[in-house]
Amino acid sequence: MRTAYSVETVRAAERELMARLPEGALMARAAAGLAAVCAGLLGRVYGSRVVVLAGPGDNGGDALYAGARLARRGARVTAVPMDPQRIHPGGLAALRAAGGRVEASVPRRADLVLDGLLGIGGRGGLRPAAAALAERVRADALVVAVDLPSGVDADTGEVTGPAVTADVTVTFGAYKPGLLVDPGASRVGAVRLVDIGLDLAEPVLEALQHADVARLLPVPTASSDKYRRGVVGVVAGSEQYPGAAVLAVAGALRGGAGAVRYVGPAADAVLARYPEVLVGRGRVQAWVVGPGIGAGRAAEVGRALADRDVPVLVDADGLRGLDPEVVRGRRAATLLTPHAGEAAALLGVPRESVEAGRLAAVRELAERYGAAVLLKGSTTLVAPAGGGAVRVNPTGTPWLATAGSGDVLSGLAGALLAGGLPGADAGSVAAYLHGLAGRLAADGAPVVAQEVAAALPAAWRDVIS
Structure with a gap:
């Protein structure tokens, strides 16, 4: 499992380690790892042109010391300070001693640019002086961010102003949430982790x-039979959206359910595609309610939630007007699966604020409703009901942004709930398999939701092989 840690946790671990090491040893470890990654990216270090964008803090020091190591191997290294009066003195001395130079402006030509403008403590995007330097980097240069791209919030992934977009990010000691959560995650490129010996506490992601x-x-x-494997009740679809029922049922069937019981007006469409489906109410081990039901069917959502001992997944139209007190009063797991627009409606905020602060939004929803929450989007996040580490889904493809894809995901997660998984586990495993199935089905080309459902067995086999 990949884990990410808050800035506070990383800083505390760094302080504890520095107290046991000779002065400067920790920065030397970071710089050595950074220089090694850069050398590998360059292939031929001797004669290469390297530019170091140096901020005033330790992040700039890491970049300058790494630049010095590259200069000793024959690279032509130029440091461009964000503030010449505040450049890291030790890093600057090391760079100059290795034959590097300092310039006031970014050179026109560079093979590799080290972004050492801001560290993990930076907040609020790049200030004008830093943004001006970043804007002068040519598009054909390979940009390597030091710890994380400058302008990205390390704790949240928020980008509230100008920010660097890296080709590679070399992060020290631990992953930070901002490397894994959009919009910041879309700016990090490939992430390389350099172990510097930190002893870390509990992760946040x-x-x-x-x-x-x-x-x-x-x-x-x-000894399993269809009931022991789990029966999923699906309340989905309508006269206007019968396909939502078909797709939710498809996800449930492909998600390991022993049987699927369908309740709703799209029974004919469901049975035409899946004759093995049971129609009508009966005993279930989990409910999936909401996909494509349209307005005016809140009573069906309430009926499912009223069975306090059966896990329930609520999606799409089922989320409209959802009462937090009803959800909080349940004993069994509840899993909510909104996209950004639905999450914004539940929180009473603009959609843009959810998209800009996805981590804060999913945590607030889980706390407010006392439920596990799967927030769909470019970065799918799953927050557990009782607090603790949020899970970020590493699989998927932009081709999954297609009609009906979320219905398949709901059915799949419902099957996992019926199979006995807790809410957050069901949501995160479903998101993982769904994303993997999307990749397999798309294979670089457009894909439709039915194809994603059909690829779920292949994704399952890929995981267990």
Whole structure:
């Protein structure tokens, strides 16, 4: 499992380690790792042109010391300080001793640019002087961010002003949330982690990997029958949106459910595609309510939530007017799966604020409703009901932004709830498999939701193989 840590946690671990090491040893470790990554990216270091954009803090020092290492290997290194009066003195001395030089403006030609303008403590985007330097970097230069791209909030991924877009980010000691959560994550490029020996406390963000998902997947045993495997009740679809019912059922069937029980007006469409589906109410181990039901069916959502001992997933139209007190009063798991617009309506804020601050939004929703929340989008996040680390989904493809994709995800997550997974586990495993299925189905080309559902078995096999 990949984990990410808050700035406060990283800073505390750095202070503890520095107290046990000789002065400057920690920065030397970081600079050595950074220089090694840069050398690998350059291929041939001797004669290459390297530009260091140097801020006034330790981040600028890391970049300058790394620049000195590259200069000793024959690179032509030029440092451009954001503020010449506040450049890191030790890093500057090391660079000059290695043959590097300092210029007031960004050179016209560069093979690699080190972004050392702001560190993980930076907030609020680049200030004018830093932004002016970043804007002068030519598009054909390889940009390597030091710890994270300057202008990205390390704790949240928020970008509230000008920011650097990197090709590669070399981060020290631990991943930071801003490297994994959009909009910041879209600016980091490939991320390389340099171990500097930090002893870290609890993470604030987690990203599942194949082994984690394989461990969580419910697998039938020799004594299993369809009821022991889990029956999913699906309340979805309408005369206007019968396809939502078909797709939610498809996700549930492909998600390991022993049986699917459909309730709604689209039974004919569902049975025409999936004759194995049961129609009508009956005993279930989880409910999926909301996809494509349209307005005016709040009573069906309320009926599902009123069964306080059965897990319920609420999506799409089912989220309209959802009462936090009703959700908080349930004993069984509740999983809410909004996209940014639906999350904004639940929180009473503009959609733009959710998209800009996805991590804060998913945490607030989970706290307000006392439920696990899966916030869909370019970065899908899953917050547990009782607090703790948020999970960020590492799989997916932009081709998943297609009609009906969310309905498949809801059915899949509902099947995992019926299989016994807690809300946050069901949501994060479903998001992982759904994203992986999307990649497999798309293979670089447009894809439709039915194809994503059809690719779920292949994604499942890929995870457990």
